[in-house]
Amino acid sequence: xxxxxxxxxxxxxxxxxxxxxxxxxxxxxxxxxxxxxxxxxxxxxxxxxxxxxxxxxxxxxxxxxxxxxxxxxxxxxxxxxxxxxxxxxxxxxxxxxxxxxxxxxxxxxxxxxxxxxxxxxxxxxxxxxxxxxxxxxxxxxxxxxxxxxxxxxxxxxxxxxxxxxxxxxxxxxxxxxxxxxxxxxxxxxxxxxxxxxxxxxxxxxxxxxxxxxxxxxxxxxxxxxxxxxxxxxxxxxxxxxxxxxxxxxxxxxxxxxxxxxxxxxxxxxxxxxxxxxxxxxxxxxxxxxxxxxxxxxxxxxxxxxxxxxxxxxxxxxxxxxxxxxxxxxxxxxxxxxxxxxxxxxxxxxxxxxxxxxxxxxxxxxxxxxxxxxxxxxxxxxxxxxxxxxxxxxxxxxxxxxxxxxxxxxxxxxxxxxxxxxxxxxxxxxxxxxxxxx
Amino acid sequence: xxxxxxxxxxxxxxxxxxxxxxxxxxxxxxxxxxxxxxxxxxxxxxxxxxxxxxxxxxxxxxxxxxxxxxxxxxxxxxxxxxxxxxxxxxxxxxxxxxxxxxxxxxxxxxxxxxxxxxxxxxxxxxxxxxxxxxxxxxxxxxxxxxxxxxxxxxxxxxxxxxxxxxxxxxxxxxxxxxxxxxxxxxxxxxxxxxxxxxxxxxxxxxxxxxxxxxxxxxxxxxxxxxxxxxxxxxxxxxxxxxxxxxxxxxxxxxxxxxxxxxxxxxxxxxxxxxxxxxxxxxxxx
Numbered sequence: 001x002x003x004x005x006x007x008x009x010x011x012x013x014x015x016x017x018x019x020x021x022x023x024x025x026x027x028x029x030x031x032x033x034x035x036x037x038x039x040x041x042x043x044x045x046x047x048x049x050x051x052x053x054x055x056x057x058x059x060x061x062x063x064x065x066x067x068x069x070x071x072x073x074x075x076x077x078x079x080x081x082x083x084x085x086x087x088x089x090x091x092x093x094x095x096x097x098x099x100x101x102x103x104x105x106x107x108x109x110x111x112x113x114x115x116x117x118x119x120x121x122x123x124x125x126x127x128x129x130x131x132x133x134x135x136x137x138x139x140x141x142x143x144x145x146x147x148x149x150x151x152x153x154x155x156x157x158x159x160x161x162x163x164x165x166x167x168x169x170x171x172x173x174x175x176x177x178x179x180x181x182x183x184x185x186x187x188x189x190x191x192x193x194x195x196x197x198x199x200x201x202x203x204x205x206x207x208x209x210x211x212x213x214x215x216x217x218x219x220x221x222x223x224x225x226x227x228x229x230x231x232x233x234x235x236x237x238x239x240x241x242x243x244x245x246x247x248x249x250x251x252x253x254x255x256x257x258x259x260x261x262x263x264x265x266x267x268x269x270x271x272x273x274x275x276x277x278x279x280x281x282x283x284x285x286x287x288x289x290x291x292x293x294x295x296x297x298x299x300x301x302x303x304x305x306x307x308x309x310x311x312x313x314x315x316x317x318x319x320x321x322x323x324x325x326x327x328x329x330x331x332x333x334x335x336x337x338x339x340x341x342x343x344x345x346x347x348x349x350x351x352x353x354x355x356x357x358x359x360x361x362x363x364x365x366x367x368x369x370x371x372x373x374x375x376x377x378x379x380x381x382x383x384x385x386x387x388x389x390x391x392x393x394x395x396x397x398x399x400x401x402x403x404x405x406x407x408x409x410x411x412x413x414x415x416x417x418x419x420x421x422x423x424x425x426x427x428x429x430x431x432x433x434x435x436x437x
Numbered sequence: 438x439x440x441x442x443x444x445x446x447x448x449x450x451x452x453x454x455x456x457x458x459x460x461x462x463x464x465x466x467x468x469x470x471x472x473x474x475x476x477x478x479x480x481x482x483x484x485x486x487x488x489x490x491x492x493x494x495x496x497x498x499x500x501x502x503x504x505x506x507x508x509x510x511x512x513x514x515x516x517x518x519x520x521x522x523x524x525x526x527x528x529x530x531x532x533x534x535x536x537x538x539x540x541x542x543x544x545x546x547x548x549x550x551x552x553x554x555x556x557x558x559x560x561x562x563x564x565x566x567x568x569x570x571x572x573x574x575x576x577x578x579x580x581x582x583x584x585x586x587x588x589x590x591x592x593x594x595x596x597x598x599x600x601x602x603x604x605x606x607x608x609x610x611x612x613x614x615x616x617x618x619x620x621x622x623x624x625x626x627x628x629x630x631x632x633x634x635x636x637x638x639x640x641x642x643x644x645x646x647x648x649x650x651x652x653x654x655x656x657x658x659x660x661x662x663x664x665x666x667x668x669x670x671x672x673x674x675x676x677x678x679x680x681x682x683x684x685x686x687x688x689x690x691x692x693x694x695x696x697x698x699x700x701x702x703x704x705x706x707x708x709x710x711x712x713x714x715x716x717x718x719x720x721x722x
Contacts, residue, residue, distance in 0.1 A: 050554035069466020128494030159646030
């Protein structure tokens with residue numbers, strides 16, 4: 001320790017920037033070793049699970065979209081799938097493809113925002129994407145245009161990219177025409193090529209060493225890259241249907257955080273783009289797979305800083321997949337499947353940009369929601385973030401306060417934690433307890 | 438509306454107006470609408486000095502700010518203090534979106550027992566600090582301009598910012614969505630499909646997206662203001678609610694839910710939902 005005379009050392013940074021959320025980090029150091037790491041999330045609770053009780057199932061897509069402006073489609077998809085499992089609705093063919101297409105739009109928009117505006121500035125030494133544009137105008141403009149292509153896809157299918165309005169149980173309120181979708185093709189082709197460049201660009205960054213060892217969890221469909229479907233698989237060999245989530249995963253509350261911690265068989269695990277790639281690399285589209293192989297990183301990806309590579313590969317995948325879905329699109333006979341309302345309990349997992357999003361609802365005979373449970377990706381990754389910091393902190397404890405804090409923020413940003421409903425306030429406190437003093 | 442000064446030229450870097458973007462209880466969607474400006478984002482950052490916008494930048498300065506954009510509603514004891522501090526540091530304070538302007542979807546708690554909510558959501562509710570209400574910013578500090586929408590419409594945001602920095606009092610349309618729907622020649626989803634469309638009492642601004650996708654408006658831009666009677670004249674919610682009940686055969690609980698949504702806590706919608714709530718209570722044995 002550089003200053004043994006100090007019993008405790010407190011590093012404060014006022015705000016963790018470029019994440020969606022408010023957090024504080026408290027680190028205790030004993031005899032130069034990291035003893036305790038607590039990531040505290042001070043998200044003002046909004047009680048969605050409570051006030052969904054008593055609402056009608058048809059209102060779910062409009063209400064749950066408001067949980068997150070960055071990934072509303074994920075919330076809508078998990079909700080409608082859960083309700084469809086109660087009513088016994090099968091959404092197939094063109095309607096299923098349209099849901100994949102809408103999800104592609106969200107991944108492109110959300111990942112491009114994170115790669116270009118939130119995380120890349122860390123690697124190139126800027127405080128923001130906007131500041132980065134002064135020296136790298138071409139790159140930032142490229143990122144914004146890719147993001148815009150994702151937004152355009154969401155706006156065409158859903159009316160707008162933040163809180164789309166067309167998703168409903170059984171399908172959509174309106175299906176697009178072929179002509180409307182074809183109108184996006186040129187821009188998506190441009191974005192696909194720009195995404196190839198993006199993968200090449202981020203692969204050239206300098207990545208700090210970190211290998212905390214993960215249990216990765218992601219959906220794993222038989223023959224496609226996951227959005228809405230697939231078995232819930234882990235790198236340790238778990239393979240279960242999504243509706244058995246709660247038999248294996250459980251949430252616990254810790255005193256220092258408003259976000260619950262989710263564990264798999266009592267252990268912390270990892271979800272998100274990097275976990276998805278590790279479990280599904282052989283299901284990527286050809287260009288995306290080739291781009292991944294061209295980066296020189298080998299599978300499985302084990303360094304959280306490589307998440308920016310995983311995200312960039314997924315942008316490319318989603319654009320390639322969009323073009324495929326648009327090329328084969330035949331408008332469905334009706335925008336929505338017929339179904340009968342019936343009471344029951346339904347569960348579903350889908351892949352939000354940040355990882356597994358689980359919903360469960362109990363609906364009565366009138367279609368009124370009586371019980372709701374939602375497990376977002378950030379609650380699943382929160383324990384992992386703490387573990388990463390525990391491994392990472394010894395490398396930065398000798399740095400000056402501000403530099404140590406910034407290094408920790410970089411680790412947290414790898415997760416793109418979406419702690420919506422927050423005030424962006426991170427205090428990093430390092431308490432040193434020295435037996436010698 | 439006369440301008441009080443000439444618009445600032447983009448090259449006046451030294452005197453660029455300072456912008457702060459603040460977040461309270463919300464989903465981040467309105468802040469994302471700023472980042473979704475895409476084509477204009479870099480131009481905006483040239484014209485304005487983005488002095489505080491944690492979602493986008495690690496460069497955070499204390500203020501004062503020429504304009505503070507505030508997203509989100511007030512739901513915690515700490516945020517009660519924080520909004521006062523934001524107000525003190527801002528020349529102009531503008532709310533963006535339904536949460537900051539009307540209390541947001543989380544204002545559904547205002548009709549419930551928040552202690553029961555805590556127990557429903559958290560195993561250890563005693564750790565959770567939360568007010569029993571979710572309230573709009575204007576209940577706590579003076580607000581200079583309110584931008585409606587869940588989320589806000591980014592072209593409206595640009596319009597208002599341009600006006601403010603040109604010294605012009607911003608003015609956005611307050612008439613009902615219905616009028617714009619008619620102007621666009623849309624087929625009326627209320628009349629032809631019998632859907633409980635909130636368009637007649639909802640403020641225009643979204644681009645008529647719900648009817649254009651074949652569905653009913655759910656009021657995410659908040660209440661319209663009556664055009665003939667002038668500003669701040671509430672829409673005729675009771676007429677629409679009666680039509681939902683008698684014309685479309687919605688039971689009172691369904692009429693109530695229609696008005697108690699994204700903007701349920703704002704006065705015209707709140708009063709209407711409470712009217713139907715008392716009806717339900719009268720008929721419940």
